[in-house]
């Protein structure tokens with residue numbers, strides 16, 4: 108398998124074999140890190156990390172992974188560069204390609220990261236767009252495989268806002284890996300029909316399946332993985348909170364959802380999560396709408412079935428694999 112020089116923009120661009128290769132490589136790099144065996148064969152290389160939206164996990168994962176591999180990093184924050192304001196994406200891509208061996212981009216439309224990749228002469232990695240979050244998928248797939256020993260045939264139910272980056276990404280990931288994807292939410296938040304049709308065609312080849320349902324009991328029964336994400340994503344206006352809470356509250360992950368899933372089911376969430384009032388936004392929204400928890404109850408978040416912190420750690424190992432696989436030696 109040779110992925111050198113490839114961009115990592117969305118899982119749709121990769122075959123099942125290529126995705127499995129990245130997960131296997133991540134598992135190998137994780138084991139080496141745990142044993143204290145250094146893999147710093149990329150010494151002398153540098154990567155640019157562009158963040159037009161904020162981040163904890165993705166930024167830290169790219170920085171730690173790059174440093175472990177022996178590389179230098181430059182972080183460009185949401186306010187501190189010329190990108191998109193004084194300089195086009197095409198020009199930025201060509202400038203950064205002259206100084207760096209790889210570029211990470213987190214921002215708004217998928218078209219922006221695709222444009223960056225078109226003009227860059229080095230690999231570009233998608234650190235989250237409105238449409239897709241592919242590095243999150245690799246971490247989650249690794250976490251699921253660590254738990255169940257396989258991906259093929261695993262049933263994952265995604266609750267909440269299924270028409271944004273996480274819901275889209277999960278529908279694609281399940282189709283590619285032969286998993287059973289269920290979007291369990293109100294129909295307004297189902298993934299777009301074109302992407303759903305595309306994923307159904309892929310799933311037919313891999314033995315996976317795509318189900319969209321509004322029925323919580325039917326949608327969560329027997330699931331291996333229950334997944335959710337925030338109801339309002341970065342970049343969305345504050346005005347949507349009231350509507351989201353009203354629409355998505357019936358799809359909150361709570362004890363009765365977990366009890367309806369398989370006994371061995373796990374709970375995953377890309378994080379950050381609103382499971383209590385201990386954040387600024389959580390407290391404000393809680394007070395405004397008279398609620399104490401949003402997409403997941405604190406009980407489930409803190410339960411033995413929750414694997415969210417193992418999942419977060421796996422961001423680093425999988426991002427390291429993406430960089431190690433795609434960078435030129």
Ligand code: CP
Pocket residue numbers: 161162163164165166235243377378379
């Ligand atoms: N899950 C995730 O992408 O987290 P950050 O926004 O903290 O990077």
Ligand code: NVA
Pocket residue numbers: 235271272273336337339340341377378379
């Ligand atoms: N849907 C969330 C994912 C965060 C990792 C967002 O875009 O804010």
